[in-house]
Amino acid sequence: MDRSRCENCIVRQFNSLRALSKEELKKVSDSKTSKTIKKGQPLFEEGEKLNGVYCVRDGVSKLSKLSANGKDQIVKLASKGEVMGQRSVIAEEHSNLSAVAVSDMEVCFIPKDSITTSLQKNPNFTLEVLRHMAHDLKEADDVIVNMSQKTVKQRIAEAFLYLKNNFGEDGDGFLALTLSREDIANVVGTATESAIRIISEFKKKGLIHTSGKKIGIEDERKLRDLAEGF
Amino acid sequence: MDRSRCENCIVRQFNSLRALSKEELKKVSDSKTSKTIKKGQPLFEEGEKLNGVYCVRDGVSKLSKLSANGKDQIVKLASKGEVMGQRSVIAEEHSNLSAVAVSDMEVCFIPKDSITTSLQKNPNFTLEVLRHMAHDLKEADDVIVNMSQKTVKQRIAEAFLYLKNNFGEDGDGFLALTLSREDIANVVGTATESAIRIISEFKKKGLIHTSGKKIGIEDERKLRDLAEGF
DNA sequence: GTAATACTATGATAATTATCAGCTTTTACC
DNA sequence: GGTAAAAGCTGATAATTATCATAGTATTAC
Numbered sequence: 001m002d003r004s005r006c007e008n009c010i011v012r013q014f015n016s017l018r019a020l021s022k023e024e025l026k027k028v029s030d031s032k033t034s035k036t037i038k039k040g041q042p043l044f045e046e047g048e049k050l051n052g053v054y055c056v057r058d059g060v061s062k063l064s065k066l067s068a069n070g071k072d073q074i075v076k077l078a079s080k081g082e083v084m085g086q087r088s089v090i091a092e093e094h095s096n097l098s099a100v101a102v103s104d105m106e107v108c109f110i111p112k113d114s115i116t117t118s119l120q121k122n123p124n125f126t127l128e129v130l131r132h133m134a135h136d137l138k139e140a141d142d143v144i145v146n147m148s149q150k151t152v153k154q155r156i157a158e159a160f161l162y163l164k165n166n167f168g169e170d171g172d173g174f175l176a177l178t179l180s181r182e183d184i185a186n187v188v189g190t191a192t193e194s195a196i197r198i199i200s201e202f203k204k205k206g207l208i209h210t211s212g213k214k215i216g217i218e219d220e221r222k223l224r225d226l227a228e229g230f
Numbered sequence: 231m232d233r234s235r236c237e238n239c240i241v242r243q244f245n246s247l248r249a250l251s252k253e254e255l256k257k258v259s260d261s262k263t264s265k266t267i268k269k270g271q272p273l274f275e276e277g278e279k280l281n282g283v284y285c286v287r288d289g290v291s292k293l294s295k296l297s298a299n300g301k302d303q304i305v306k307l308a309s310k311g312e313v314m315g316q317r318s319v320i321a322e323e324h325s326n327l328s329a330v331a332v333s334d335m336e337v338c339f340i341p342k343d344s345i346t347t348s349l350q351k352n353p354n355f356t357l358e359v360l361r362h363m364a365h366d367l368k369e370a371d372d373v374i375v376n377m378s379q380k381t382v383k384q385r386i387a388e389a390f391l392y393l394k395n396n397f398g399e400d401g402d403g404f405l406a407l408t409l410s411r412e413d414i415a416n417v418v419g420t421a422t423e424s425a426i427r428i429i430s431e432f433k434k435k436g437l438i439h440t441s442g443k444k445i446g447i448e449d450e451r452k453l454r455d456l457a458e459g460f
Numbered sequence: 461g462t463a464a465t466a467c468t469a470t471g472a473t474a475a476t477t478a479t480c481a482g483c484t485t486t487t488a489c490c
Numbered sequence: 491g492g493t494a495a496a497a498g499c500t501g502a503t504a505a506t507t508a509t510c511a512t513a514g515t516a517t518t519a520c
Contacts, residue, residue, distance in 0.1 A: 065371060066381035068459045075371050091364040119357055126356040128348055133363045134321040140370035141295060141305050142327055147377040148419025149297035152507070181468065188235055189378025191508055196469060212516080213467085229298045382477070411498060421478055426499060442486075443497085461520100468515070475508070485498070490491105 004028050006108070011057050014081025020118060025139050028114045035107050037061075038078035043099035043107065043146035044085065050095050052111040053085040059105030060167065062086045064186065070165055074187045075143075076136075077102070077177075079167065086129065089115060102179060147189055150229070157227040160208065164217055174214040181213075235259045236338070241287050244311025249358035252350060258344045269292075273329040273337065274315065276449065282341040283315040289335030290397065290407055293327045302415045305373075306366075307332070307407075309397065311374060316359065319345060376417055379428050380459070385418035387426050387457040390438065394447055404444040407423050411443075 001008050006029035012018050016207060020028065034057075037043060041056055054061075054176070056078055063076040063084065075097060079086050088095045089112045118125050146155060160175070167177035185195035198213070202208045207223050209216045217223060231238050237257035250258065258417050264287075266271060273284055273291060284291075286308055293306040293314065293365070305327060308314050317341045318325045349354050368422050377383060392404070397407035411418070415425035432438045439446045447453060 009392040026361055031458060064376045067375050071379055073375045073378055075374055087364045087367055090360055091368065093368070095370050119360070120353060123350060123356055126353055126360060128359045129321055130349070130356060130363065133360065133367060134317045137370060138321065138323070138326050139362060140374065144305055144370065144373050144377060145303040146298050147296045147374060148303050149299055149301055151505095180466095193469085193509080194507060195369055197507095200469075201464090211322050381475095422479060422497090423479080423499085427477095430499075461498070464517100464519080466515105468519075470511105470512080471513105472511085473509085476506080479503085480513070481500100481502085483499080483501105485496105487494105490495085 005047065006032065006036065009057070009108075011055065011081045015055065016125065016128040016132050017083070019039050019054065019122070019125040024114070024122065024125070025120050028118075031038055031114050032108045032110045037101045037105040037107060039101050039104050039220070043105075044095055045100065046095060046098040047185050048095050050085045050112070051089050053083050053089055053115060054099070054110050055108045055110060056080055056082050056084065057106040057108060059101060059103045059107075061099045061105060061107075062102050062183065062186075066099050072098075072186050073189055074183065075140075077166070077187075083132075086115075087133070090119070090133075102183065103177065118212055132227050150227075152188060152190045152194055153198050153201075153219075154227050154229060155190075156195060156225045157202070158183065159184060159187050159206075160215065160217055161220070161223060161227060164220070169216070172216070174211065174216040178213050180216075234264065236262065239287070239338075241285065241311045245285065245313050246358040246362050247285065247313070247356065249352070249355040251352065252351065254348050256354070258340055258348075261344050262338045262340045265339055267335040267337060269331050269334050271331050273331065273335075274325055276325060276328040278325050280315045280318050281321055282339050282343070283313050284329070284343060285338045285340060286310055286314065287311050287336040287338060289331060289333045289337075291329045291335060292332050292413065292416075293329050295327050300415050302328075303419055305370075306411065307396070307417075313362075316345075317363070320349070320359070320363075329447070332413065333407065370399045380457075381418045382418060382424055383428050383431075384457050384459060385420075386414065386425060387432070387437075387453045389414060389417050390445065390447055391450070391453060391457060394450070399446070402446070404441065404446040408443050408445075 003009065006012060006025050016178065044050060046066060058080060060077055060079045061084065062073045062074045063078060064072040067073055085095065085100055146158065163175045163177055170176050182198050183191045185192040188195065203210055207219050209218050233239065236242060236255050255411045274280060277294060287312060290307055290316065292304045292310045293308060294302040297303055314329055315325065361431045361457065376388065393407055397405065400406050411421045411426050415422040433440055437449050439448050
């Protein structure tokens with residue numbers, strides 16, 4: 001079985017491409033190109049015109065937006081199965097976000113033509129994309145509320161729980177996705193020093209343990225209570 | 231001309247319902263009910279199961295989410311032409327937001343059946359809804375960045391500019407949409423007292439003028455500079 | 461292997477924002 | 491039209507968070 005073909009790609013099960021017909025999928029597969037992206041490399045930049053979407057086969061990318069004060073706000077972390085750049089292609093706008101790999105990645109670039117024609121002809125696919133976007137919008141609403149109503153401490157606690165739930169742990173009990181302290185700060189929207197300070201505090205309190213950049217969750221219950229505001 | 235019919239409703243031009251066929255529109259119009267909502271009254275509550283969507287003919291509604299600390303975070307203000315509850319109906323989930331009128335409203339309630347059948351059968355409509363949601367998602371991303379990277383002062387300045395751009399001014403140079411100080415605080419995600427203090431400060435500096443609850447923009451340029459961080 | 465560079469860490473201090481308390485003004489309602 | 495309730499306002503203070511400075515530690519490049 002040729003795993004480089006979309007038809008045989010497991011990742012597809014997780015995203016809206018599964019609603020494509022056999023013929024459509026064949027067309028997509030014929031037009032796509034595979035890319036390997038090293039950790040730290042950009043996939044696309046804010047303001048760039050996207051000629052297609054990126055389907056993540058492996059690895060994780062941060063989607064961020066530069067704010068006026070020069071800091072990057074990470075809006076989302078996209079991993080296996082997620083399609084990046086959909087929003088911009090659908091709205092026919094330049095990208096509002098930058099995408100940079102936070103781990104080595106394997107992605108497929110799908111030119112927008114095959115996407116847009118399917119969007120116009122296959123209601124099932126369009127509806128599937130719509131459902132995904134509805135979900136993303138809900139998540140975005142939740143992020144807005146968390147950002148504006150929770151303290152930095154709560155947001156960091158929540159971020160660790162999020163990382164565990166979405167990316168899991170390695171064999172040694174550390175979070176499988178290792179982010180730099182700066183990236184963690186940019187996820188929760190705070191200064192790097194503040195993030196580091198709170199991480200130290202969590203460590204002292206036995207909520208987490210660390211080894212270099214790696215972070216492991218020690219007391220999930222307490223972390224959750226903290227995130228909820230108790 | 232019967233203006234109570236969707237076919238003749240101008241508001242429709244602003245939202246995705248314009249992509250419906252004549253027959254679909256007729257069906258929607260036959261099944262919809264018109265409602266008058268007084269300022270302060272709820273349209274629906276967070277967690278409620280929505281059996282349809284609300285199309286705003288007149289007035290403004292706040293869409294908010296209760297946070298753990300008991301404060302309401304206003305995520306969006308919906309006015310003429312906007313469709314509320316779409317996201318929940320599409321995702322087949324309970325609403326993640328509450329909707330409360332911030333001015334007297336006229337809305338049409340459209341049962342979800344006519345929406346979902348059109349979503350399955352009319353790709354143009356689905357695509358139109360998708361485009362709108364893509365736009366909402368971009369706006370949500372922008373809000374996330376503003377919330378996490380800007381100071382309360384900047385966010386309030388921005389909120390006033392937003393109110394002017396989206397709802398305009400009355401004959402006397404006041405913002406057409408009058409929000410309570412508490413609502414303003416809930417839009418920018420701060421304590422009511424902090425919002426009031428900053429409003430007083432803006433007044434002293436000649437950026438705005440007030441009369442009771444009403445707020446008028448005095449120096450748009452300076453307000454914009456402030457919002458941008460200068 | 462070592463120098464250069466980026467990342468992590470911590471202290472001191474300043475700025476921002478929240479909270480609590482008390483007061484005045486406005487609004488709503490009988 | 492009077493009164494209770496709600497909303498608006500201000501001061502004092504505490505808590506949170508950012509900023510600046512500095513130093514240790516890890517990574518990378520040559």
